[in-house]
Amino acid sequence: MSGQADLSRITLHVTGMTCAACAARIEKAVGKMDGVAEVSVNVALERAVVLLDAKRARTEQIEARIAQLGFGVRLLNSDDGKSDANSGEEIRRSRAMFLLSLAFTLPFFWAMIPHHAASSSPWVPELLANPWFQLALAVPVQFGFGLPFYIRAYEALKNGSANMDVLIVLGTSTAFFYSHYLLFHPGQVMMGSGHHSPYYFDTSTMIITIVWLGRWIEASARKRTADSLSQLYAMQTDTACMLTPDGERQVPVDTLKEGDLLRVRPGERVPLDGIVAQGTSAVDESLITGESMPVKKRKGDRVIGGTLNSSGVLEIRVLRTTGQSTIARMIRMVEEAQNAKAPIQRVADKIAAVFVPAIAVTAVCTFLYWYGLGEPGAAGGALEKAIAVLLIACPCALGLATPVSILVASGRAAQKGIVYMEGAALERLHQTDILLFDKTGTVTFGAPKVTDVIAAEGETQATLLSKLAGAEQLSEHPLSRAVVDEAERRGLRVPDCGSFLAVPGCGVRAEVHGRGIVAGTRRWLEEQGIPFAETERAAGPLRSQGKQLIYVAVDGRPAGVVALADTVRPTAAPALRQLKKQGMDIRLVTGDHAAAAKAVAERLGNVRYYADMLPDQKLGLVRRLQSQGKRVTMVGDGINDAPALAAADIGVAVGNGTDVAKAAADVHLLKSDLKAMADAVRISRKTMANIHQNMALSFCYNALAIPAALSGHLAPWMACTAMALSSLTVIINALRLKRV
CATH class of the missing domain: 3.30.70.100 (Alpha-Beta Plaits)
Structure with a gap:
């Protein structure tokens, strides 16, 4: 590095x-x-x-x-x-070149009708059969509309290589100059096998016209593959409403700095990543995270640039400027993944590099065979077959087989909130043998939540939770915040707190509405003479599940127990079941103690788990599994996961994980819903199947078409059409990935 x-x-x-x-x-x-x-x-x-x-x-x-x-x-x-x-320049140019070339080529089609008509032939002007008139039509096509092919072919040969343009120039030039020679040396005219005329001006013009048609169709199809990326670009706004001491002001987004205050009204896109400073609203994050339902945002919540504000007015404090925003980084990562070559693409590149010279040699051999043995002396027929070989075998479809599929798949994945950092990750993910999931923040929410409330005699769950929330509201401890949040979620009134004392490692002592509240560990309360023997019978099973317990006493008497745990995300178990069906060996890795790990593993379907794992131990586990010949994918979100993410065959960073975890990962899931992990594996599998289909189509096409051209069963214009259709077939097949 x-x-x-x-x-x-x-x-x-x-x-x-x-x-x-x-x-x-x-x-x-x-x-x-x-x-x-x-x-x-x-x-x-x-x-x-x-x-x-x-x-x-x-x-x-x-x-x-x-x-x-x-x-x-x-x-x-x-x-x-x-x-x-969104550029359509290539489409417009290809269309114009095709239409203009077609105008000069149509007379040749008209002249060919009598030679293919089954019975009575339609009238054809004698002028169209005149070779001098055909020459006049062919010259602008060959050297005007065909000039770009000559330039690129010359540059390729000058630099010691050959490409499709070389094949096109060889084929069309041979047909044109052979016909030109015969026109000025009429005594050399010899009829080619099965051909209606000794001249091949129609062949050269039709080939160039069909190539431009293929370029037009291909450019249009390739533009469709960029739609997903275009949607991401469309989510970027150009201006924003900035709040200043003098009031609102519309400013370019590029000029905003970290800490600027913005106002976003309903129906507007959030300009940049930020934190809600004021207001409440529902925000549509579907195009960024794949979350189908709008997400409620209130003061202190983070918002993502490019998302759509659905209801209320929000005031947002900018966290990241234009180049560092989530949408900008997402676009950058998608582009990098599309630019990076998957290993399978390099195989296609090596084949394509030797394909063109090999076909040129094959075409020469074809001409010599037909001229010397197949149809001795029939130069026209031999030439026609050699031209067909040159045109049919261009490796365009092979060259497009991989990059077009990766382009479509990575764009589709981005719509689902999945970003592959490189093409190799897209290729290898579905080959995973063992899938290691970090527990805290990945499979679970990463923050404690109230799971059980056990009220003693004389109390109800509601009154117990309300009193405890009143006592805990001044504490900054995560467990205290979880209790207050649960009371508010249930719609309970949180009473004011009078005197308050937090005892580190033990609990809190407070006065709520004149009642003395003591809450904390069982040992601390029992040291103060408050027995919890009866309550413990109900609380014991909760402790065995790895939950954290807050014992509560009111005026010196046991009032109940509140249990908290880092709860499993509701989509985790279904997602892991789906991954198991895809052949993955699922395992849980956590730094928590065995009881907590076991409880979560059971919730996930009794998956295998590793508890009390420090960062270096997670790294050691990955390497140990790899030494056994296993391909390991690690899924995590924290700094402590970074070494394992980097060492794994594929590292997957989840949601709003740390920047260190994201930097070490090969795949980034923009939301913490693990269904996205199942989608990522499925897209990887479908993409590789699509690439293999494309390559098979390319090879099968050549395996069938080249022998047909060698044996004289394929006219040059038919070969050129088939070549264009092969590329189009590959692109259309790749576009099916938009529905994955």
Whole structure:
């Protein structure tokens, strides 16, 4: 980690990439530059992420190198994502190029009708069959609309690599220049096998037109995959209502500082993370945490930037500025996960790197075979089959198989409040053998709550809890706060407290409405001559469950016992049952004593548990399980969980856990509902299945199509159409993940 301390991370928007070979070419060229530690290029996102030593390499040098390769490039700033995610420039350009190219290609389609008509042929103007007229139509298509392919192919070959553009240029140029040669040397005209004409101007124009159609469809489909990220960007507000000594003032959110006071009215989005300083309202956090119901907020509660204020007016004190807000960090993490390559993607990249040269050689061999043996001397037919091989085998679908699936899945996960820090975490999570859950704050609420009230004779639960709350209201102890909160939750009146004395480690002594209240440990009260033998028979089972007990006496007489515990979250048990069904071995890890751990483990379905575990012992447990060949995922929220989170195969930070825990984790659950953990595993499994489907589709497509092209059963324009459809199939299959 120390080696990367001095590295800077830049994100570049790269246009003009068409397949995995383009990404590999950029990575190879930029990776060789002095000062570049790491580079990752994502075709689906059109992003390049570069880690560089700012002392040895500058951003301008990186941009210049990518531009030399023939790609458009610009630096992405933190504010660029919103416009970039919604950009339709590529769609508009591809559509315009397709429509213009189609206008020049339609006459060729008309001229082909008689050769495919079953009976009577429709009328076709003689002009359309004139080779000089066909040349006039083909030139603007080949060298106008096809110029971008020539430029990118030249840049690729100049840098010692080949991509899809090389295949397109080879195929179309061969058809065009062969036809051009025959046009000026009529004595060399030879009919190709099954072809209606010795000229192939129609082949070159149709290929370029179909490629532009494929680019248009693909750009439109890829834009749909960015919808989830666009929703996150849309949650960021540009202005906020700031409260100043002179009154309200609308200010840009970027100018706000920590501690500024904001007013948020019903129907408005919370501009930034903060704490409620005044007011009560229900806030819709569904797009951030996945919580379906609005969450009630009152003074002292935290609110998340980007959430929607549903009812009352809130005054909020800013906690985090724009770049550090939850929504900004969430967007950053999602983008990083989408940019980072999963290990399976690197396999596809290696295949794509050798695929294009191999296909070029195969096309040459195809021509030689058909010209020499298959149809001796039929140069036209041999050429047609070689062109089909060139076009059918482009690895576009293979290059898109992984990044498009990860792009859609990580966006969908973000909608559910799940952020994968990198693509590798998305790939590995479902492979977990043992799932370790921290107890306090993860499986439980992390704060004590009243669970039982045992009232002695002459008291009721309500009167006992009311008196105890009156006595405890001046104490800052967590147990005291839990008692007061429970009384308020039940709608009980909390009486005023007169004299008050807190005895550390023992309890409190107070006067409430003239009655002397003593509350604390049983030993302390019995030392003062207050017996609890009868009450203990009812309280004993509660102690065995690991609950903490407050014994209460009123005017020197036993009044009852109040039990408190860190209660299990209501969604924890169902979530863990779901994870068990997914094949996970669930275990509980806690620093609490065995009785408390056992009680929680029983509530969760008698899962295996480890009690009295210090941070180093949690770390040792993870390593011990890993040494047994197990893949371990650790789920926690505290500083004491950080070592285990970092050591585990996958670390998962939950809810509003500490920054240390989040930094050590590979996955971040934005809410403390453990159903999100089950969702995270399910999305991981579905995503990997989707990627494998995409790769299988790509390989099956080539396995079926290449032999068809080699045997002469696939015309070049059909091969080009099939190539575009294969990429579209992969994208459509990936989009199914939006429904996970």
